[in-house]
Amino acid sequence: MTDTSSDLQKYGVPFYGAGWAPYNHIKSKLASQEKIEEDKKEEKDPTPSNDDEITTPLNYVVLAGGGGEGRSGIPNAIVVSHVNFTSNSLSDQPVVKHETGSDLPYRMTVHPHGDGIICAFQQSCRLFEWKESEGNEVHKLGVKVSEKVLIQLEDVGQQLALTFNSEGSVLAVGGEDGSLRVFKWPSMKIVLNEAQAHSSVKNLDFSCDGKFLVSLGSGLCRIWDVTSSKVVASLAKGNDEVFAFCRFSQINDKNPHLYIAAVTDYGGSILTYNTTTWKRIRTSRVVREAISAFNVSSDGKFLAVGTVGGDLFIINSANMRVQMMVKKAHLGLVTALTFSPDSRALVSASLDSSARLTLIKDKTSS
Structure with missing residues (x-):
């Protein structure tokens, strides 16, 4: 089925990463910080409360990318866009575009409970925190460089994979x-430091219970027990397969799955694994072209x-059939995909500077 219910915006930044902002958690943190600041004033300058302005649930998506180190004139930036589900649209202008100078944010991850965004630059990783933007705009969410320096991720070279577990208590980082x-967060x-987990770490994901971490190289997938820091399984590719992405099924049921998106001679396939035996239970060819995001x-x-x-393509996991398709959703290759927390929407990003x-x-209601 081809889809028409989608909205495209261009923001002038070739994107490499995307994630949803956990607005309720962010709002709570900002409100707590604001209260601390107000308490410090000791009621010297009482002003009307602005609490009513931030009670409406808002949806934001954060994107990162840029033109790199050259003098192309294309900025390197973290972009925040407002999502309007009533009109099914992204804001035509960014809520904020935080430029990062000559440093390209090549990979990113959003802390699930509002602690901020970690971006991987060429040599180091940097933390950015949420803030309320100045003035009386409707969209008040902003981004600032954190005072907290991630010393353990300084001068470590290009990192290609960053992810938090669902609780936001553990951070995994994989390098080129x-x-x-x-690491424990914050x-x-x-808790684990493996110098040669792969020839290059392409992708990482935690199981929904946080017990396992999957790390992916081109030809090998490793499953780590987070508590013991030991490898519990190694999954090898087939003859014509190149592993590209890995994701655990995020359902807390009796049969969670591990999915690996692979590029083959015949297009893109999704490989499904049992998370108890770590045996492959299904191989599904889903697209004719190579998969660039999953x-x-x-x-x-x-x-x-x-x-x-x-x-x-949006695929039904129950039968591995294409449920929706948007042909030429982007003019360039798709670099990032992120579902909304309620699973009713998807934001895709591309090197053509579009989201x-x-x-x-x-979607059947549960």
């Missing part, structure tokens, strides 16, 4: 050099695939 580091106490909805019902040709909001049709 094959290193895998896992203490940054290291994600799983939080309810586990849908898989999203983006291709090098700019097409977008697209797509509502998922025929």
Whole structure:
């Protein structure tokens, strides 16, 4: 089924990463900080409360990318866009565009409980925090560089994969050099430091219970027990397969799955694994082109695939059939996909500087 219920916006930044902002958690943190500041004033300058202005639930998506180090004139930036589900649209202008100078935010991850955004630059990783923007705008969410320096991730080279567990208590980081580091958050106490987990770490994901971490190289997938820091399984590719992305099914049921998106001689396939035996239980060829982006909805019902040709596919995980398709969703290859927390929408991003909001049709209510 081809979809027409989607909205495309261009923001002038080639995107490499995307994630939803956990607005309720962010709002709570900002309100707590504001109260602390007000208490410090000791009622010297009483002003009317602005609480009513932030009670309306808002939806934001954060995107990161840029033109790199050259003098192309294309900025490197973190972009925040407002999502309007009533009109099914992204804001035509960014809520904020926080430029990062000559440093390209090549990968990013959003803390699930509002602690901020971590971006991977060429040599180091940097934390950005949420803030309320100045003035009386409707869209009040902003971004600032954190005073907290991630010393353990300074001068470590380009990191290609960053992810938090669902609780936001553990951070995993994988490098172009094959290193895998896992930290407690926010203490940054290291719990796993593997110098050669892969020749290069392409993708990482935690299981929904946080017990396992999957790390992916081109030809090998490793499953780590987070508590013991030991490898419990190694999954090898087939003859014509190149592993590209990995995601655990985020359903807390008796049979959670691990999905690996692979590029083959015949297009893109999704490989499904049992998370008890770690045996492959299904191989599903889903697209004719190479897969360039992949994600799983939080309810586990849908898989999203983006291709090098700019097409977008939403796949029903129950039968591995394409439920929705957006041909030429982007002019360039799709680089990032992120589902809304309620699984009703998908934001895709591309090197063509565009972001697209797509509502998922025929979603059965639970």
